[in-house]
Amino acid sequence: MSEAVGHVVIVGAGHAGGTAAALLRQYGYPGPITLLGEEPIPPYQRPPLSKAWLKGEANAEDLALKPLEFYADHDIDFRANTTAERLERAAKKVVLSDGSELTYDSLILATGARAIALPIAGADLDGVLFLRTAADAETLKARVGPGKRLAVVGGGYIGLEVAASGRALGAEVVVLEREPRLLARVACEALSDFFKGYHEVKGVAFELGCSVTAFEGEGGKIAGVRLADGRVIPCDAVVVGVGAQPNDEIARDAGLECARGVVVDLEGRTSDPAVFAIGDVAHRPLPLYDRMFRLESVPNALEQAKQAASAIAGRPAPAGEVPWFWSDQYDLKLQIAGLPFDADRILLRGDPASAKFAVFHLKGDQVQAVEAVNAPPEFMMGKQLIGRRQPVNVDKLADPAVSMKEVAA
Structure with a gap:
């Protein structure tokens, strides 16, 4: 066997x-x-x-x-x-x-x-946290709540999910990101802008294009995050989410x-x-x-x-699959299929203002990846198009009035 x-x-x-x-x-x-x-x-x-x-x-x-x-x-x-x-x-x-x-x-x-740790002063202070394990989550949960100030270093998906949960628990939240936009390494600019705006409406503050130089403490506990410009962002806990x-x-x-x-x-x-x-x-x-x-x-x-x-x-090898990912933030479900390798254009389907849209990454007339916000048909049909390496009618894809089933037919 x-x-x-x-x-x-x-x-x-x-x-x-x-x-x-x-x-x-x-x-x-x-x-x-x-x-x-x-x-x-x-x-x-x-x-x-x-x-x-x-x-x-x-x-x-x-x-x-x-x-x-x-x-x-x-x-x-x-x-x-x-x-x-x-x-x-x-x-x-x-x-x-x-x-x-x-x-x-x-x-x-x-x-x-x-999780990647930051090699900076104060990294060993009580309250400098990561989120990879159940124990990490339990420690963070005990520190976040009404009246608490949470700093999140890193504006990727984990950082934004932590920010959303922190707000749901009543904490003040600030996200610190060294790149000029959120999700810079993993998502297109349209998606970055959408999530930034959505989080801001929910009360999350952002510092973009900033460099964290030290964690500062009082009595061995985190009290603030020092930035390269000399400012100190006060906090009761900090989650470092800069990759793994x-x-x-x-x-x-x-x-x-x-x-x-x-x-x-x-x-x-x-x-x-x-x-x-x-x-x-x-x-x-x-x-x-x-x-x-x-x-x-x-x-x-x-x-x-x-x-x-x-x-x-000793079984036959399973069929290959299209890589896919997801992120839940507030009432938003982001579903991503594929990876935007070699894409030469981006197509927006739907209106981000409605919080229901999709971004397609195309290489010629082939879909390389799709990022779908509250748009399951775009995710599911986009995933099929990626897996089949099937050319797509770009005009139909751009028109939300044309169903994704018709686009993928």
Whole structure:
């Protein structure tokens, strides 16, 4: 059934690792499976941390991918609070932080990514926070509320989601972004302008084109953020959201090929045939765009979990998928399909003033990516157009009176 039924060790119990373990059993893999997680709780959904969890609308049990008993019921040895320190490929062995060792026949690295810290004075003050884990979200939730001042360093999607949740909890919020516009690295200017205006109506303040030079404190606690122009932005807590870097050290130290993450093929297999890497840590092929890239998204984690589990279980490879992402802010649902590589024009469909519109990134008459705000048909049909590499009638696409079904026909 499988290429070699043996012990599968999964390092990392996030969305990718947890899903891979469950899929192996779903695909009928009969061998032993060990799932190692650094956190004290079983695998859970991370996107709600900046939204439902922060607003007190969900807890660990609500967000769990599977109930804790699932792992024992399916003969998956889930080990919480467990870190892999070293990989010895020749011996097919993982050395754990407590000194114990695990041998494997197939290894899946699902170690994810970590928030980038700012190398500035005061970075170790109490109240300088990140948002990657449930523990991070719980700490932030305890510090945000009416009368509190929250500073967010970084105007990307996580920063804006935190800002929206902070406002929902009654805090004063200011977003500090070094680029001249929000979402500069991940979205077009029309989307940046829309989200800035929407957040401002909700009471969020912005400082754009600013450089953070230090965090200032009183009694060991954060009290303000110092900018390069000398101003100090007062705050009771600060969330740093300036990006993430892959946790690929264990792979690099073991001699696996890495390039902005662990390099893998379409099965999630690394330069060592017995080792796979999936999720945020993987630098993977994107056949639709004829390039390699590292994606940070739940859909990518799920897709790669399917790829690796299928390869290990000896199943046919799953069909390739169009990369997609989403962000929830206030009553807005942003859905993004594809990536705007090589796009040579941008087409706006709908009116941003209505908070229901889509931005299409085109390469000639092909859709490379779509950013859809409260516009599910544009997202769904746009995703199909991207996947099929189907030329589109640009005039019809630009006309909201023409249905997306007709555009995609």
